[in-house]
Amino acid sequence: MSTDTSTDTGTGTDTVTPTDELDEVVPATAAAQVVDATMTHGPARKRIRWGDVAPPVILFTFIVGVWYFISYVMMNEQRRGVALPPPHVVIDEGLLVWEDNRGIRPILEAMLVTGRVALVGLLIAAVLGMAIAIVMNLSRGMERAIFPYAVVIQTLPILALVPIITIWFGYGLTSRLIATVLIAIFPVITNTFFGLMSADRQHHDLFTLNKASRMTRLWKMELPGAMPAIFTGLRIAAGGAVIGAIVGDFFFRRGDIGIGRLIDNYAKELRTPELFVAAIVSSLFGILIFVLVGMLSERVLRSWHDSAARVT
């Protein structure tokens, strides 16, 4: 925290002595705000406080307690094994077994398959979505032409499209990717587009005065200005991509087994402890990908955008 304040005094000692300038020009409160701003966004990390950690830990303990209670008090032995095995059974059978077809190993392998589809799908949705938004931004006609269909993509129930995708692209990886992209692309398109559109009028004037070309305007003003909105879109798309990939597993059943299909199998075979672990692993993956996009967003935006500090 001291690094930021010291640059104020340190760099200009032999030139104009900017500290004196600053003190005279900026009223005390404003100067304090400036220092504040640099401090909150500086390298100093917040310390983890017991008060922040305790409530979720207590709630977690409570939930586990309720879980045991329902499992042992409200269920007979037969139902317990199928409907709600107690936590230690889930851990014993689902998490601590490492065999080819049992325990955590097939779950992680399936997660890898689905995760790859989700990530590649998200990447395609990001690139394609931004490209579509940029084209819409460059031409009014394109905007009018494309936007209704972008909305249609979003409102179409993806399950209704599955048979058509199957007919066209079969049951393999391509179909899984298409389902993923279809779910993930809409938030990228809309957020990028509205981010580009929300460029300040005076910034447009500034670029007009400097006779900037359309592409310069896009590249140096609209696109950087749209980054916060684009990352909002990507974060929504990240969640959608995971859902899309898992849904894809259910319906496109050729190739490596994905987590969605594994969950389906476990449910049919009544392998409840492993079913639980598979569900938890896929949730954790969803959280992971969401957090990764959030971290990327913070990295890109931290220096200049206020919202970046609150993200993740």
Added chain:
Amino acid sequence: MTETGSTLHESPMTEQHSTERARLRFEHLSMVFPDGTHTLDDISFSVEPGEFVTVVGPSGCGKSTLLRIASGLTEHTGGHCDVDRDSIGYVFQDATLLPWRTVQRNVELNAELHGMSRSERSAKATEAIELVNLVGHEDKYPKQLSGGMKMRCSLARSLVLNPKVFLFDEPFGALDEITRERLNSEVLDLFQREQFSGLFITHSVSEAVFLSTRVLVMSQRPGRIIDDIAVPFPYPRHHDLRYGPEFGEVAARVSHGLAEAHA
């Protein structure tokens, strides 16, 4: 030169330059927007080399439109506007900095958009940052700057291209009094050093008189020039000029003009 010539020669700064041709000239300029709003009516004046002209007037009288026309951002509907558009500096109401760029990179922007080489624009920017007293803040982002520092950065950005005509669209309206007066003095330092011609829009009578060689008063819409007041004080002008009786006299005349404009 014709209709405004008499007032010009009262101001000491203009004497030495009066042989050069006007840098900015409006002739019978009028502006009617497509929705029928008659904003400017028969505006004629020019800004000579060495002149700093300030326009005051009621809100919505078309002062900003005048600047937009001068810069080419808005196309006027009648009369003439004569200015070299390649040599204009425009300072907006807000600092209009790009928040994702540091001070240094913001100051470089105009030069960058004009295709100036990296090394040249970097050197120019460094020079401009010194002129506006922002040394030591080059690597900060706009959100880390106070309002006054943002305006300085905006000024520096325009300075990099050494414009001959500087248009100011009420740039210090949002600043507190102390900062504003300080920036007024700095603008005058730049005016003397860079020898640009200034056209300044403001609501503040004191600011108008302190800065200018001439103050024009505009009427309510459709805006017309209803008074043209020469400000006789020599440059450099000291901060305390504001508190002298002569200053008060000129300010009073501008103030009365404004009161008439509102009537």
